[in-house]
Amino acid sequence: MADRIVVTPRSAYGHPAVERIRAAGYEVDFPAPGAVPTPAQLHAALADSVGYLAGVEPVTRSLLRAAPRLRAISRNGTGADAIDLTAAEELGVKVLRAPAANAQGVAELTVALMLAAARQLPSVASAIRGGEWARREGIELSGRTLGVVGAGQIGRRVISVALALGMRVRAFDAYPDDSYAATAGEGFAYATLDEVLATADVLTLHAPPAATPLVDAGALAALPSGAILVNTARASLVDESAVLAALDSGALRAYATDVYAVEPPGASALTRHPRVIGTAHIGGYTRESVDRAMAAAVDNLLHVLDSDRERSGDE
DSSP, rough: OOEEEEEEGGGGTOOHHHHHHHTTTTTEEEESSTTTOOOHHHHHHHEEEEEEEOOOSBOOOHHTTTTTTOOOEEEESOOOOOHHHHHHHHHTTTOOOOTTTHHHHHHHHHHHHHHHHHHHHHHHHHHHHHOOOOOOOOOHHHHHHHEEOOOOOOHHHHHHHHTTTTOOOEOOSSSSOHHHHHHHTTTTEEEEEEHHHHHHHHEOOOOOOOOSSBBBBBHHHHHTTTEEEHHHHHHHHGGGGHHHHHHHHHHHEEESEEEEEEEEOOOOOOTTTTTTOOOOOOOOOOOOOOHHHHHHHHHHHHHHHHHHHHHHOOO
């Protein structure tokens, strides 16, 4: 019997990259085709599996302990927030990522949200659908300052568009790259986080998960009045209660987000707020990003499993 690989990303069902797993001699198991599997479905599927191409579902210690043959988990993206990495390391399960596969898609969504917030596009479009002629004043981004937290693959793509629009850019990064700063173009500079907050007419987040919110009440108070906040990174970076208070007071012009503390978030004071633009975690959900991510995830998984298989054969 062929070794089994469990595949759970919704976008993977029917994707041609999965056929390469079968062609390599592995059995493919979709525990919940086109849907997020339940914990019970995952436990049953992983019990005798050697590989796991994982989606957004939680991968807990108990789940990993119930999969004694599992050797590798491959994510079709960069984030591994849902995986108990400590347990995986202890149990000898490799966790593989597909860095930058969705960078272009997330960057383009970030720019779209910036522009939508500046021109109040969702409320204007909604009014037209309702038969209203609502001409709401917007702002132009040219001449304003974009603050970027995290100038990696996604942040740099956003920066290039912002500079082309005529914005100044100030970026905070834990590991500033002098060679990038020298070539980014006029108008770009690295800065401290305090400097970024103090000058950002638009603040966009592209940082890894945080134990405590990076954008809390203090950070929001440091922003210029009427700033726009965009979050296509991680919900943990933002104190949602503080954001709601800043929107209500007028300190924030708008909050545009693709990520939430609980997904789906349901209806709440934040999601219903008239100056919140919410999208359903679609940053990397483009045809091109899905193709790149799936190809990379399959490549990573097969590389590890085939190498293990070859070593076992040598032994």
